[in-house]
């Protein structure tokens with residue numbers, strides 16, 4: 147690979163732009179900068195290396211949903227979450243060129259337009275209100291459109307599965323692909339029809355920002371080959387040969403950034419301190435225009451904290467000189483979570499679904515599945531990733547009795563002024579900014595949760611006997627902190643530390659278990675296994691939720707939030723770090739609040755938006 151560098155001897159003396167982290171957002175930025183500014187040099191420093199990134203369900207795996215076989219990634223465990231019986235979160239992160247887009251579940255959906263209304267509500271301030279960079283739906287939609295190429299399925303496949311889509315929401319110039327697979331398991335209609343029988347309307351167009359209903363969701367894979375599409379391909383390997391100004395340094399870790407004069411407000415651009423994974427050598431690389439941190443929500447706060455940019459009390463306790471006191475670095479930590487399963491059942495009547503995952507145990511079926519994946523165009527089971535059908539539903543559409551939950555949020559807003567009133571971690575007590583920002587988030591979420599078109603629940607389905615229930619907008623907040631080992635951050639998920647999250651989980655479980663009473667599932671003799679007939683009262687459901695919640699759906703975010711500094715923010719509307727020159731954060735850590743979607747589409751769109759137009763840089 148022509149521009150892949152392995153060590154400092156292969157680098158230029160200096161670069162115009164240095165990007166820390168060659169993942170989903172980082173490579174999007176590198177691609178767009180190197181394309182728009184051929185006279186400028188760009189270096190990406192990436193911890194991992196170039197690898198073939200298999201899809202989430204590619205040969206040689208036999209069992210749908212079995213793990214393994216993916217490109218390099220690391221698994222972290224969180225601290226015990228007391229509200230969930232001290233269970234710990236398990237979260238994976240990609241450590242490869244392409245980052246998490248090279249190892250993820252390939253579910254490729256966009257958020258709801260109302261997510262961005264919530265962001266702008268929480269951001270309200272002269273800084274954000276007067277900025278030309280708008281992060282409402284209209285401000286980001288063009289970049290969702292630009293970031294992905296969507297290829298419609300053939301007419302035969304569309305008719306076979308009843309696929310719906312609206313291609314007008316994609317520009318089709320990007321090298322990042324989205325498509326609808328030419329294969330589904332035989333029981334896919336169990337979920338669709340039962341949800342429809344519960345009164346949920348089929349949504350036509352999730353890419354439009356209208357995300358209330360049942361949707362077909364594209365997969366991030368090539369429409370012909372069925373192979374994973376990810377930023378390491380579309381934003382590096384596919385373009386590197388034609389970009390002599392775009393270098394990639396692999397197997398190197400960015401430790402920190404250093405302002406040579408010690409003054410982040412007046413020094414122009416920080417230098418980047420890098421560690422070689424192979425030699426252990428530490429050296430500096432100079433940028434003349436800008437440094438962009440894109441290491442993802444778990445590592446970006448670590449780079450900032452090691453640079454002396456973070457909560458002063460914490461940095462001092464770690465004997466790190468404070469360069470900028472920014473309490474928000476590593477705070478506001480959120481992830482999608484939910485009881486797994488929310489509902490699980492068995493059939494008491496014979497079923498004749500076909501094809502089904504068990505068929506992979508039949509040697510002839512398996513051989514045909516492998517052969518089909520290698521045909522052009524690819525066909526068969528291996529063209530389906532994790533799933534591509536989901537229900538997104540708002541609180542008012544799940545229960546008539548949602549006012550008490552909103553009243554609890556209102557009472558937090560009016561009475562909660564201390565960290566214990568608000569169930570927040572100790573760092574929120576450092577100064578008033580984080581609490582102010584959290585209250586602004588609660589106000590935004592109150593509006594969101596009152597809106598019958600703004601989803602609270604996601605339940606995705608591909609096959610089987612389970613409905614998951616993902617809480618899209620938790621109120622609990624955690625923290626990410628460095629430890630002595632740069633690769634082992636301390637993740638304090640604090641899942642469900644705010645008891646309103648438990649109330650929301652209970653609404654979701656109660657709603658989804660109603661599906662078992664629909665004619666579709668009744669005709670199959672479906673009988674609930676979990677939570678089970680002994681779990682009926684709210685107290686019993688609460689115990690079930692506390693004992694069975696998955697704390698991470700692999701969407702850690704929001705740890706360097708785009709909020710005003712006086713609201714605990716880390717970056718402003720142009721994603722520049724507050725109080726620092728020549729330094730931006732561009733990755734999923736800048737989200738103020740979790741979106742109503744899996745997070746890769748948003749990571750790409752953020753990369754596109756910050757580069758528009760790149761000529762301004």
Ligand SMILES: Cc1cc2nc3c(=O)[nH]c(=O)nc-3n(C[C@H](O)[C@H](O)[C@H](O)COP(=O)(O)OP(=O)(O)OC[C@H]3O[C@@H](n4cnc5c(N)ncnc54)[C@H](O)[C@@H]3O)c2cc1C
Pocket residue numbers: 166167168169170171172191192193194238239240241242243244245246247249250251252253254255398399400401440441442443445446449532699700701702732733734735744745746747749
């Ligand atoms: C297992 C898994 C399943 C997922 N499933 C889905 C899904 O189905 N759909 C979906 O939309 N989203 C999914 N996600 C989430 C989504 O992929 C991520 O939110 C998104 O890709 C994050 O993009 P990012 O640019 O913020 O970070 P990343 O893409 O993670 O990029 C960060 C990069 O920085 C590198 N790095 C970190 N620290 C350093 C350092 N100090 N120096 C140099 N390099 C460094 C990392 O190696 C990595 O390449 C999943 C994620 C995972 C891990």
